[in-house]
Amino acid sequence: MSEGTNEGGSQGAAATSVGASAGAAGDGPVLEEFTYDDGISRMFLFATVIWGLVATLAGLVVALQLVLPAGNDWLITNGYPLWLTDTLRLTYEQEWLTFGRLRPLHTNAAIFAFAGNAVFTAIYYSTQRLCKTRMWSDLLGRLHFWGWQGIIVAAAITLPLGITQGKEYAELEWPIDLAIAVVWVGFFGVNFFMTLIKRRERHMYVALWFYIATIVTVAMLHVFNNIWIPAGIVHWVNTGEVPSAELMLKSYPVYAGVQDALMQWWYGHNAVAFFLTTPFLGLMYYFLPKAAGRPVFSYKLSILHFWSLVFIYIWAGPHHLHYTSLPEWASTLGMVFSVMLWMPSWGGMINGLLTLRGAWNKVAADPVLKFFVLGVTFYGMSTFEGPMLSVKAVNSLSHYTDWTIAHVHSGALGWNGMMTFGMAYWLLPKLYQTKLWSVKLCAAHFWIATIGILLYILPIYAAGITQGLMWRAFDASGRLMYPDFVETVVQLIPFYWIRIIGGSLFVAGVVMLLVNSIMTMRSKPKKLDEPVHRAPRLTKGYSGDPKATSRLSAVTPAGDKLEKFSQLTWHRKWERLPIRFTVLTLVAVAIGSLAEAIPMFLVRSNIPTIASVQPYTPLELAGRDIYVAEGCYNCHSQMIRPIYAETKRYGDYSKPGEFVYDHPFQWGSRRIGPDLAREGGRKSDYWHYLHFKDPRAVQANSLMPAYPWLTEQDLRFNEVQARVDSMAMLGHPYSSEILEPGGAEIAARAQAEVIAANIIEQAQGASVVDRVEEKKIVALIAYMQRLGVDLYKEPPAQAMSDGALEVNHEVQ
Amino acid sequence: MRFSDVLAALDIGLYPIIGLVMFVLAFAIVAWRVMRSTRDEMTYNAEIPLTDGGELSQSTQGEEGIDR
Numbered sequence: 001m002s003e004g005t006n007e008g009g010s011q012g013a014a015a016t017s018v019g020a021s022a023g024a025a026g027d028g029p030v031l032e033e034f035t036y037d038d039g040i041s042r043m044f045l046f047a048t049v050i051w052g053l054v055a056t057l058a059g060l061v062v063a064l065q066l067v068l069p070a071g072n073d074w075l076i077t078n079g080y081p082l083w084l085t086d087t088l089r090l091t092y093e094q095e096w097l098t099f100g101r102l103r104p105l106h107t108n109a110a111i112f113a114f115a116g117n118a119v120f121t122a123i124y125y126s127t128q129r130l131c132k133t134r135m136w137s138d139l140l141g142r143l144h145f146w147g148w149q150g151i152i153v154a155a156a157i158t159l160p161l162g163i164t165q166g167k168e169y170a171e172l173e174w175p176i177d178l179a180i181a182v183v184w185v186g187f188f189g190v191n192f193f194m195t196l197i198k199r200r201e202r203h204m205y206v207a208l209w210f211y212i213a214t215i216v217t218v219a220m221l222h223v224f225n226n227i228w229i230p231a232g233i234v235h236w237v238n239t240g241e242v243p244s245a246e247l248m249l250k251s252y253p254v255y256a257g258v259q260d261a262l263m264q265w266w267y268g269h270n271a272v273a274f275f276l277t278t279p280f281l282g283l284m285y286y287f288l289p290k291a292a293g294r295p296v297f298s299y300k301l302s303i304l305h306f307w308s309l310v311f312i313y314i315w316a317g318p319h320h321l322h323y324t325s326l327p328e329w330a331s332t333l334g335m336v337f338s339v340m341l342w343m344p345s346w347g348g349m350i351n352g353l354l355t356l357r358g359a360w361n362k363v364a365a366d367p368v369l370k371f372f373v374l375g376v377t378f379y380g381m382s383t384f385e386g387p388m389l390s391v392k393a394v395n396s397l398s399h400y401t402d403w404t405i406a407h408v409h410s411g412a413l414g415w416n417g418m419m420t421f422g423m424a425y426w427l428l429p430k431l432y433q434t435k436l437w438s439v440k441l442c443a444a445h446f447w448i449a450t451i452g453i454l455l456y457i458l459p460i461y462a463a464g465i466t467q468g469l470m471w472r473a474f475d476a477s478g479r480l481m482y483p484d485f486v487e488t489v490v491q492l493i494p495f496y497w498i499r500i501i502g503g504s505l506f507v508a509g510v511v512m513l514l515v516n517s518i519m520t521m522r523s524k525p526k527k528l529d530e531p532v533h534r535a536p537r538l539t540k541g542y543s544g545d546p547k548a549t550s551r552l553s554a555v556t557p558a559g560d561k562l563e564k565f566s567q568l569t570w571h572r573k574w575e576r577l578p579i580r581f582t583v584l585t586l587v588a589v590a591i592g593s594l595a596e597a598i599p600m601f602l603v604r605s606n607i608p609t610i611a612s613v614q615p616y617t618p619l620e621l622a623g624r625d626i627y628v629a630e631g632c633y634n635c636h637s638q639m640i641r642p643i644y645a646e647t648k649r650y651g652d653y654s655k656p657g658e659f660v661y662d663h664p665f666q667w668g669s670r671r672i673g674p675d676l677a678r679e680g681g682r683k684s685d686y687w688h689y690l691h692f693k694d695p696r697a698v699q700a701n702s703l704m705p706a707y708p709w710l711t712e713q714d715l716r717f718n719e720v721q722a723r724v725d726s727m728a729m730l731g732h733p734y735s736s737e738i739l740e741p742g743g744a745e746i747a748a749r750a751q752a753e754v755i756a757a758n759i760i761e762q763a764q765g766a767s768v769v770d771r772v773e774e775k776k777i778v779a780l781i782a783y784m785q786r787l788g789v790d791l792y793k794e795p796p797a798q799a800m801s802d803g804a805l806e807v808n809h810e811v812q
Numbered sequence: 813m814r815f816s817d818v819l820a821a822l823d824i825g826l827y828p829i830i831g832l833v834m835f836v837l838a839f840a841i842v843a844w845r846v847m848r849s850t851r852d853e854m855t856y857n858a859e860i861p862l863t864d865g866g867e868l869s870q871s872t873q874g875e876e877g878i879d880r
Binding site for chain 1: 830831842844845856861
């Protein structure tokens with residue numbers, strides 16, 4: 001690492017005489033010549049714009065899918081032509097494009113494709129300039145770019161195919177996970193840190209600190225949240241048979257239930273923190289001063305901002321799990337640190353806005369600054385709202401409602417979107433060495449995006465609060481005022497239509513950016529200039545820091561050392577050492593992570609087991625995998641909170657021990673449909689059959705897409721064994737008959753026959769598909785009928801003798 | 813006695829307190845470092861983005877480059 005000095009230090013670089021040549025001997029510092037690799041920034045910037053359009057369009061489609069079923073029914077009733085209604089139906093009832101499959105595509109595209117490429121654009125552009133050096137390796141930069149685009153394309157193919165881990169923002173299956181680790185650490189991380197090491201600017205500017213925190217923490221989150229068993233590989237190794245592509249790509253997380261939930265939201269919340277916040281703060285600290293032409297308001301505040309933020313943020317994940325089966329100590333811990341997060345977040349916002357002190361006249365004239373000002377303002381609003389939502393009393397109303405969706409979009413569109421657009425418009429003329437094609441179009445983009453965001457979030461806030469209040473409304477006789485869940489959904493449709501208008505405006509803004517980008521690129525010089533810069537190389541043995549001196553040397557050696565220590569010259573030195581600084585950052589984020597994970601994984605009393613809760617049968621397991629593949633968790637929770645309105649509506653509240661066989665957990669985070677934690681036994685098998693085939697046949701006004709293919713596609717019974725074997729590897733106590741080769745298939749077929757017979761009997765002569773016992777729908781029905789029923793069963797004798805606790809419960 | 817037994821025996825309310833104390837300590841160290849810094853040092857650091865191009869030498873096309 002670069003530790004030491006050049007003669008005069010890098011601070012003298014700007015003052016070095018222009019006439020000095022590289023390697024020339026003389027009294028002054030030796031200057032080295034270098035150029036910047038702006039090609040990589042251009043590539044990432046273009047990808048940002050393209051994926052921005054894809055992500056927002058996907059969002060618009062999923063928003064439409066929530067209103068189209070009702071809208072299409074209206075068209076049909078009013079005699080509109082069939083070709084129109086059938087075409088519309090395709091957009092929400094086509095196997096590859098259902099809401100459950102497309103929504104993860106939208107979120108992944110927005111986070112990892114749009115915001116991700118924007119982050120890389122910012123990092124590649126600013127790191128080189130802040131370090132006064134070219135990136136360490138052009139090749140690694142290109143591998144990073146193409147590797148990341150390949151990952152995005154892989155996500156765009158696999159998610160619509162239902163290939164998913166079923167964990168929010170971590171849906172991508174294991175081969176893509178491995179690719180992410182290689183590209184993030186091996187290409188991006190190595191290139192970034194090697195660039196830091198060979199830099200020519202002694203002080204690492206605070207933006208680089210935020211980039212460091214981003215790279216190491218995201219790597220840590222990704223690795224620990226994606227520890228899985230690949231079912232297909234297990235099957236291949238055990239039997240020598242090559243599994244189908246579907247099974248080959250299937251994995252199960254090693255964590256289950258409560259522990260999986262803690263890991264997932266530790267990851268999920270910190271994906272927001274370290275993928276959507278810290279790199280964008282780095283972006284803010286670099287590009288806002290550049291655009292404003294003045295230094296950041298307070299560098300001291302930026303240091304406090306950085307360390308407070310990285311230390312506190314990592315603890316906050318459990319606030320996503322208030323009133324769930326997560327132990328209360330963890331939930332409270334998450335809440336306390338979330339509230340503390342207010343302080344650094346607003347420190348950063350104030351630092352950003354006050355950077356413009358005395359330059360507000362520029363904001364009026366420059367749309368780039370307008371984007372930045374609005375972005376930072378949304379950062380302040382989102383980081384005020386986030387801690388507020390983490391307070392348990394507020395969360396009891398907001399959780400599972402659209403309030404969370406509004407909050408997320410306030411951050412994603414307002415903070416990440418506006419900062420990205422500001423950066424893009426600032427960079428375009430510089431990267432292409434020409435004028436921006438149209439400043440007016442840029443200004444129009446700002447206003448249309450601003451109006452679009454407001455038209456998006458305001459109705460969705462209203463929708464969220466409406467939902468929350470309707471769920472908990474009781475009439476004078478103490479009964480639920482809206483016992484039919486769909487009543488609470490129908491009320492949201494007008495809000496959803498307004499959101500579509502807002503979303504369309506935002507998409508129109510992205511199209512404006514695309515047009516402006518392409519036209520600016522077209523007007524670039526035939527050959528782009530590559531200016532050569534010069535700066536002195538950093539040499540070892542730097543001694544420019546003030547020495548720590550002690551006034552206590554005559555008192556005691558300990559007092560002497562303490563006095564020197566307290567002057568913190570060591571910290572100043574560490575700020576220049578990338579590796580040591582990185583380790584410090586890692587320690588800061590590891591403290592919060594370990595403080596939550598270690599007790600959760602080691603203290604048995606956190607998750608009292610329930611003797612009657614048994615592993616899923618082979619058919620139920622296969623059905624559960626279909627539930628995960630269809631992304632049902634995007635609309636349905638499986639977690640009844642100990643809140644009266646919920647137990648009244650859904651049944652007994654969920655216990656931690658009920659989820660010990662859930663790999664992955666499926667608690668969900670929103671309810672467009674009702675909770676399913678106690679769905680088992682509530683409806684007949686035939687009702688489920690009809691409901692999956694055509695939800696509106698049994699539930700008028702339902703928003704749920706139809707799943708007719710589940711009645712058409714055969715279940716691969718021969719691969720059920722591989723799923724069961726994977727669970728057995730994770731410690732699920734299956735009997736020896738089930739674990740014998742072919743045993744799981746025999747058990748699955750037997751259960752399927754029973755369910756098929758039920759469906760035919762309950763249909764009372766109505767049409768049922770041929771060989772229904774072979775179809776996927778039977779497995780999914782088996783799973784649905786198992787949900788939440790174990791709590792009321794007699795525990796098997798073996799389980800009682802194994803020492804599992806029997807939980808007392810009251811049947812509602 | 814295993815580590816998990818020790819953890820189980822601890823009052824769970826200690827965790828937020830320990831976390832808070834650790835944060836306060838870390839914050840105090842950083843705040844102290846910030847207070848001890850000189851105005852010159854902070855001014856120099858804050859202006860790094862504004863002088864980040866390095867000293868411009870020449871463009872590859874023989875013309876004066878664009879200072880970015």
